Amino acid sequence: MKRDDHPMPQLAAWEQGAADPASSIDAVLSAQRVEKTYRNGTRALDEVKLEIRRGEFVSLLGPSGCGKSTLLKMFAGLEEPSHGHIRWWGKNLATVGTPDRTLAMVFQEATLMPWASVQQNVRLPLDLRHMLRTESDARVQEALKLVGLDRFQGAYPRELSGGMQMRASIARALATQPNLLLMDEPFGALDEFTRNKLDADLRKIWSEQDLTVVFVTHSIYEAVYLSSRVVVMAARPGRVIADVPIEAPGAGGMRDDAFRISPEFMGYCKILSDYLTQANQENLEGGSHDTAHH
Numbered sequence: 124m125k126r127d128d129h130p131m132p133q134l135a136a137w138e139q140g141a142a143d144p145a146s147s148i149d150a151v152l153s154a155q156r157v158e159k160t161y162r163n164g165t166r167a168l169d170e171v172k173l174e175i176r177r178g179e180f181v182s183l184l185g186p187s188g189c190g191k192s193t194l195l196k197m198f199a200g201l202e203e204p205s206h207g208h209i210r211w212w213g214k215n216l217a218t219v220g221t222p223d224r225t226l227a228m229v230f231q232e233a234t235l236m237p238w239a240s241v242q243q244n245v246r247l248p249l250d251l252r253h254m255l256r257t258e259s260d261a262r263v264q265e266a267l268k269l270v271g272l273d274r275f276q277g278a279y280p281r282e283l284s285g286g287m288q289m290r291a292s293i294a295r296a297l298a299t300q301p302n303l304l305l306m307d308e309p310f311g312a313l314d315e316f317t318r319n320k321l322d323a324d325l326r327k328i329w330s331e332q333d334l335t336v337v338f339v340t341h342s343i344y345e346a347v348y349l350s351s352r353v354v355v356m357a358a359r360p361g362r363v364i365a366d367v368p369i370e371a372p373g374a375g376g377m378r379d380d381a382f383r384i385s386p387e388f389m390g391y392c393k394i395l396s397d398y399l400t401q402a403n404q405e406n407l408e409g410g411s412h413d414t415a416h417h
């Protein structure tokens with residue numbers, strides 16, 4: 124589907140109330156029996172129950188139309204559930220952002236301003252917050268360094284490759300120092316080599332920060348390489364069918380190229396591939412509602 128160029132969300136929650144008592148104390152996000160039916164009658168999500176804990180890297184994997192983007196937009200506060208609740212930051216807080224608990228979103232397109240330099244693009248969300256120049260300068264430098272673009276801060280988007288534009292987009296998100304990073308197929312349009320490199324760099328950034336990531340992808344390989352947990356979804360209606368922790372080497376940090384050709388990696392790919400086959404079969408047959416926990 125077409126992604127819109129949304130500003131960083133500054134939304135208050137639509138409902139205060141008691142959180143699910145089962146929700147764990149370190150939950151950064153929790154979807155509690157979330158349903159979504161769009162105005163045209165499309166039932167995008169059906170009773171999704173999902174919890175994302177602090178420090179996790181969770182990928183949402185599933186066929187086209189299973190509601191991955193819809194769920195991510197609800198996590199960002201850009202869409203409201205038709206039924207159920209989304210909770211942010213544990214039991215008591217039902218708002219998307221507070222000064223010390225923020226989220227940022229990265230879309231499939233880099234969505235950079237073409238007339239502004241890399242540095243100006245990355246600074247934009249900080250300018251919108253009226254941050255002092257000395258502080259924003261430091262943040263921009265740090266973010267550009269993290270994504271390996273520090274030598275390109277004066278460049279304009281048209282002068283950058285697709286991969287570099289995506290790095291700038293990630294830097295713009297990181298400059299806000301988010302606790303939660305939501306990424307909607309950010310590397311889907313890149314060639315495989317660039318994608319693998321960005322995956323490796325993203326994994327490193329995640330492992331070095333106090334950062335929780337929810338990442339939407341169609342790629343089994345990308346999901347296994349990046350994630351501490353992969354949530355598999357099926358369509359019609361969109362729902363979670365499996366929740367697979369990736370407990371392979373490097374779970375606490377770096378995953379190197381050797382991991383990509385290891386038996387553990389292949390094993391996880393096989394498990395996820397079987398679930399995706401099941402997801403596609405259920406699409407054809409009308410669906411079942413059990414969630415597998417691997």
Ligand SMILES: Nc1ncnc2c1ncn2[C@@H]1O[C@H](COP(=O)(O)OP(=O)(O)OP(=O)(O)O)[C@@H](O)[C@H]1O
Nearest residue numbers: 124161163165167186187188189190191192193194
């Ligand atoms: N604004 C909207 N209005 C109506 N229907 C929508 C809207 N956005 C998404 N949908 C529908 O909701 C369902 C889920 O869409 P969504 O984009 O969340 O799926 P997805 O898993 O992210 O798909 P893809 O991988 O192709 O991006 C699809 O049937 C889609 O056509």
